Amino acid sequence: QYILIVCFSVGYSAVALNHVIDFKEKKQEIIKPVSPSELFPSLPIVQGTSKRIRVLTRLTLVVSDPSHCNLLRSTSANIRLYDIIAVFPKTEKLFHIACTTLDVDLVCINVTEKLPFYFRRPPVNMAIDRGIYFELLYTPAIKDSTMRRYTISNAISLMQICKGKNIVISSAAERPLELRGPYDVANLGLLFGLSEGEAKAAVSTNCRATMLHGETRKSACGVVYTVKKPRKVEEEETAVPACKKAKTQA
């Protein structure tokens, strides 16, 4: 995984992107409260826009059972060290729970096999209201043609329900050659049925909003622990919409 970071930085600096400045590192764990990932001692490499790449940590929980969701509450000492939390529900009930009550930033949509459940509009709308984003992976589409079909069909069904809002497209690349530049990925969004503006947003502004959502989630946890800091929470929360506004204006 260390090699990945180096390869990613090399690849993206070659593309010289302006939109996706931050980068996510995915650490997958299945139902184990693991000690949080050591922040990689990687060198932040200067890009074409003279900004450094940010490497964030992210945790993905593959849930197939409602009891797994308790992990989110119990081992919060570990979880607080991750910037972004994503959940990968496997049943319809869990999808509903994840959209409505779970404290996550992203909901992963499975692209590698036929979805065992159909999306329904109420939980999707509630997730959009709460600021939770749906994530689609595009790397299986590069590897295998059957997975390509499933990716596209699942993505299109998701689009029909959520009308293209709150979508993030990301890659689960395991090799540097499986990575694609940001404009290529935005073009893939067009394939999935997004409009052009939405497709670009799926790569840039929605990702940034997810990061900010993770940060607010972190600071809210801070309030629970130390009662002395209500002002800090207010500052954070007012800082967040200001950041978002600045981003959309810029």
Added chain:
Amino acid sequence: RRELPDGGVRPNAAQFKQLVVTALRELHGEVGAALPVDVLTYEEKTLSAILRVISSGLVKLWSALTLLGFYQNRRCAFRVLQTSPFLLALSGNSRELVL
């Protein structure tokens, strides 16, 4: 302009065109493979090329190239460097334009 970082095999111009058409066929079928694509230039040293396509076919071509994974059982990746309707614009990087 497209750049093709490869594992070690270097296609020549005809093979490159075949690769592009194969990618289109895999994603968009026979209709996609019938899309008229021209390879304007091809440099074997850097494995980069300039392609021309009708504007309505840009999305198809671009998505087909993005999703191509294998060339002769080796992993490959297309990297699209620039797209523009004018050939002259390809010579400069409009992002770093200082007015």
